[in-house]
Amino acid sequence: xxRSAIPGMAxxxxxxxAGLLLALMVGRYPxxxxxxxxxxxxxxxxxxxxxxxxxxxxxxxxxxxxxxSAALVGAALAIAGTAFQGLFRNPLVSPDILGASSGAAxxxxxxxxxxxxxxxxxxxxxxxxxxxxxxVYAIGxxxxxxxxxxxxxxxxxxxxxxxxxxxxxxxYLADPYGQLPAMTFWLLGSLASIGVPDIAPLGVPVAxxxxxxxxxxxxxxxxxxxxxxxxxxxxxxxxxxxxxxxxATLVTxxxxxxxxxxxxxxxxVPHIARTLVGPDFGRLIPATALLGGGxxxxxxxxxxxxxxxxxxxxxxxxxxxxxxxxGERVEDVVVTVSR
Amino acid sequence: xxLSGHDLTIGYRDRVVGxxxxxxxxxxxxxxxxxxxxxxxTTLLKTLLGLLSPKSGEVRLGDRRxxxxxxxxxxxxxxxxxxxxxxxxxxxxxxxxxxxxxAHGNLFSRPSSADRAIAVRVLxxxxxxxxxxxxxxxxxxxxxxxxxxxxSSCSTSRPPASISATKARCSGRSAPSPxxxxxxxSPPMTPITPCAQRIGPTSCxxxxx
Numbered sequence: 001x002x003r004s005a006i007p008g009m010a011x012x013x014x015x016x017x018a019g020l021l022l023a024l025m026v027g028r029y030p031x032x033x034x035x036x037x038x039x040x041x042x043x044x045x046x047x048x049x050x051x052x053x054x055x056x057x058x059x060x061x062x063x064x065x066x067x068x069s070a071a072l073v074g075a076a077l078a079i080a081g082t083a084f085q086g087l088f089r090n091p092l093v094s095p096d097i098l099g100a101s102s103g104a105a106x107x108x109x110x111x112x113x114x115x116x117x118x119x120x121x122x123x124x125x126x127x128x129x130x131x132x133x134x135x136v137y138a139i140g141x142x143x144x145x146x147x148x149x150x151x152x153x154x155x156x157x158x159x160x161x162x163x164x165x166x167x168x169x170x171x172y173l174a175d176p177y178g179q180l181p182a183m184t185f186w187l188l189g190s191l192a193s194i195g196v197p198d199i200a201p202l203g204v205p206v207a208x209x210x211x212x213x214x215x216x217x218x219x220x221x222x223x224x225x226x227x228x229x230x231x232x233x234x235x236x237x238x239x240x241x242x243x244x245x246x247x248a249t250l251v252t253x254x255x256x257x258x259x260x261x262x263x264x265x266x267x268x269v270p271h272i273a274r275t276l277v278g279p280d281f282g283r284l285i286p287a288t289a290l291l292g293g294g295x296x297x298x299x300x301x302x303x304x305x306x307x308x309x310x311x312x313x314x315x316x317x318x319x320x321x322x323x324x325x326x327g328e329r330v331e332d333v334v335v336t337v338s339r
Numbered sequence: 340x341x342l343s344g345h346d347l348t349i350g351y352r353d354r355v356v357g358x359x360x361x362x363x364x365x366x367x368x369x370x371x372x373x374x375x376x377x378x379x380x381t382t383l384l385k386t387l388l389g390l391l392s393p394k395s396g397e398v399r400l401g402d403r404r405x406x407x408x409x410x411x412x413x414x415x416x417x418x419x420x421x422x423x424x425x426x427x428x429x430x431x432x433x434x435x436x437x438x439x440x441x442a443h444g445n446l447f448s449r450p451s452s453a454d455r456a457i458a459v460r461v462l463x464x465x466x467x468x469x470x471x472x473x474x475x476x477x478x479x480x481x482x483x484x485x486x487x488x489x490x491s492s493c494s495t496s497r498p499p500a501s502i503s504a505t506k507a508r509c510s511g512r513s514a515p516s517p518x519x520x521x522x523x524x525s526p527p528m529t530p531i532t533p534c535a536q537r538i539g540p541t542s543c544x545x546x547x548x
Contacts, residue, residue: 216446222438278431
């Protein structure tokens with residue numbers, strides 16, 4: 001890494017740290033910096049911290065998993081957006097361009113419609129995202145065209161619209177008092193019901209996809225050249241494209257399955273990162289991960305507040321979506337959650 | 340090393356663009372290819388690069404068939420600098436030159452310090468080392484020079500055969516590169532004659548489709 005990347009990386013890292021700390025402190029139950037510090041120090045040293053146990057609960061049980069998954073989801077979407085913008089040579093592309101988000105949305109909405117459990121809904125969403133992109137790639141690849149990239153993006157838009165129509169249809173068919181609000185909340189995107197056990201199903205695919213993209217970082221630079229130039233530089237552009245799309249889709253589907261459809265992080269953060277550290281993917285991927293992790297907290301805590309859930313209760317909170325899906329009214333869920 | 344096409348029939352899936360083409364370019368050659376728009380100049384270039392396979396005949400690089408080389412081997416020996424380039428992201432000049440070294444690393448590698456040294460050397464050779472940290476998207480006033488430098492960084496040991504389709508850049512500037520340079524020019528883009536120096540056994544016939 002040359003000298004010029006260090007200030008940009010430092011800014012990105014500062015955004016992440018500030019974002020994480022703020023997210024742990026701010027909320028319905030405010031935690032002061034001193035309390036937060038002694039809570040973390042207590043965990044690290046093994047001594048009992050000199051703070052009320054409710055503070056510990058808020059930090060480790062309630063906000064901790066949310067903040068960690070918000071950072072993961074933000075980082076994941078930002079990385080996927082970066083990869084797609086490079087691959088499609090288009091700065092306006094976001095991670096859902098190939099239908100990953102619409103596929104995941106349809107999967108989740110179907111899961112809620114079939115009154116499945118939280119885990120099954122997330123699995124449906126994850127598989128829906130993967131299947132949608134696979135279908136887009138298969139259909140786009142079957143069309144003979146001079147510009148395969150353009151065909152792929154157009155196919156993605158068309159399939160995305162089709163899946164969006166499917167979501168509309170399932171919502172129309174759904175029970176308007178129980179299932180419909182659950183679908184709407186899920187589609188809004190929320191991390192309110194995240195608990196410690198949700199971190200692994202999110203973290204593993206995100207880590208896999210990110211490592212794959214990091215390993216290909218120099219190839220990603222060259223892939224952002226026009227196809228023929230990349231070929232003339234000796235790259236197997238077809239297989240590389242499949243690998244990059246697979247990695248980015250893994251990452252996007254996992255985060256959409258956990259957090260719902262949250263769009264803008266994947267489009268905007270790569271651009272902010274590019275102004276900080278330049279367009280070289282070797283620096284860009286770490287920088288977008290840091291920035292996306294920091295930036296997404298703001299989006300998520302907004303939703304968490306909007307959900308009217310209580311910060312320091314965590315027993316029933318985890319399965320809010322399940323309750324909604326099971327047909328309880330929204331007020332009931334809020335009552336259950338804040339008890 | 341000689342890059343040659345023998346009795347080439349070139350074209351696309353549903354269309355033949357040229358027939359009976361023989362062409363040979365040795366290291367150090369400069370060849371300007373003239374023809375009307377749509378006449379098949381670019382098709383011939385793509386065929387010689389191996390991006391398009393000939394419909395009949397064969398392209399040879401030295402004593403090997405071009406088709407028998409892997410794309411990486413090919414990329415180490417032949418560089419391609421297209422006449423127009425769409426720049427999406429503002430890579431630095433050095434990064435763009437380094438992309439010419441891509442075929443020398445494996446799938447996951449980044450350019451090594453040796454690659455960087457080569458890139459710097461090439462930039463110095465073209466007198467643009469001071470621009471290495473600049474974004475290449477604003478360096479467009481010297482496209483021909485950095486384009487050349489990208490192609491020149493393609494090989495260390497021996498000079499690469501370089502195919503350049505720089506339409507507007509054919510005026511007789513002496514290139515420090517020892518590579519054979521083949522320039523493609525359409526008639527409206529005159530004057531090209533001064534740079535169409537043919538060295539070595541080169542013959543080229545183009546049949547208008």
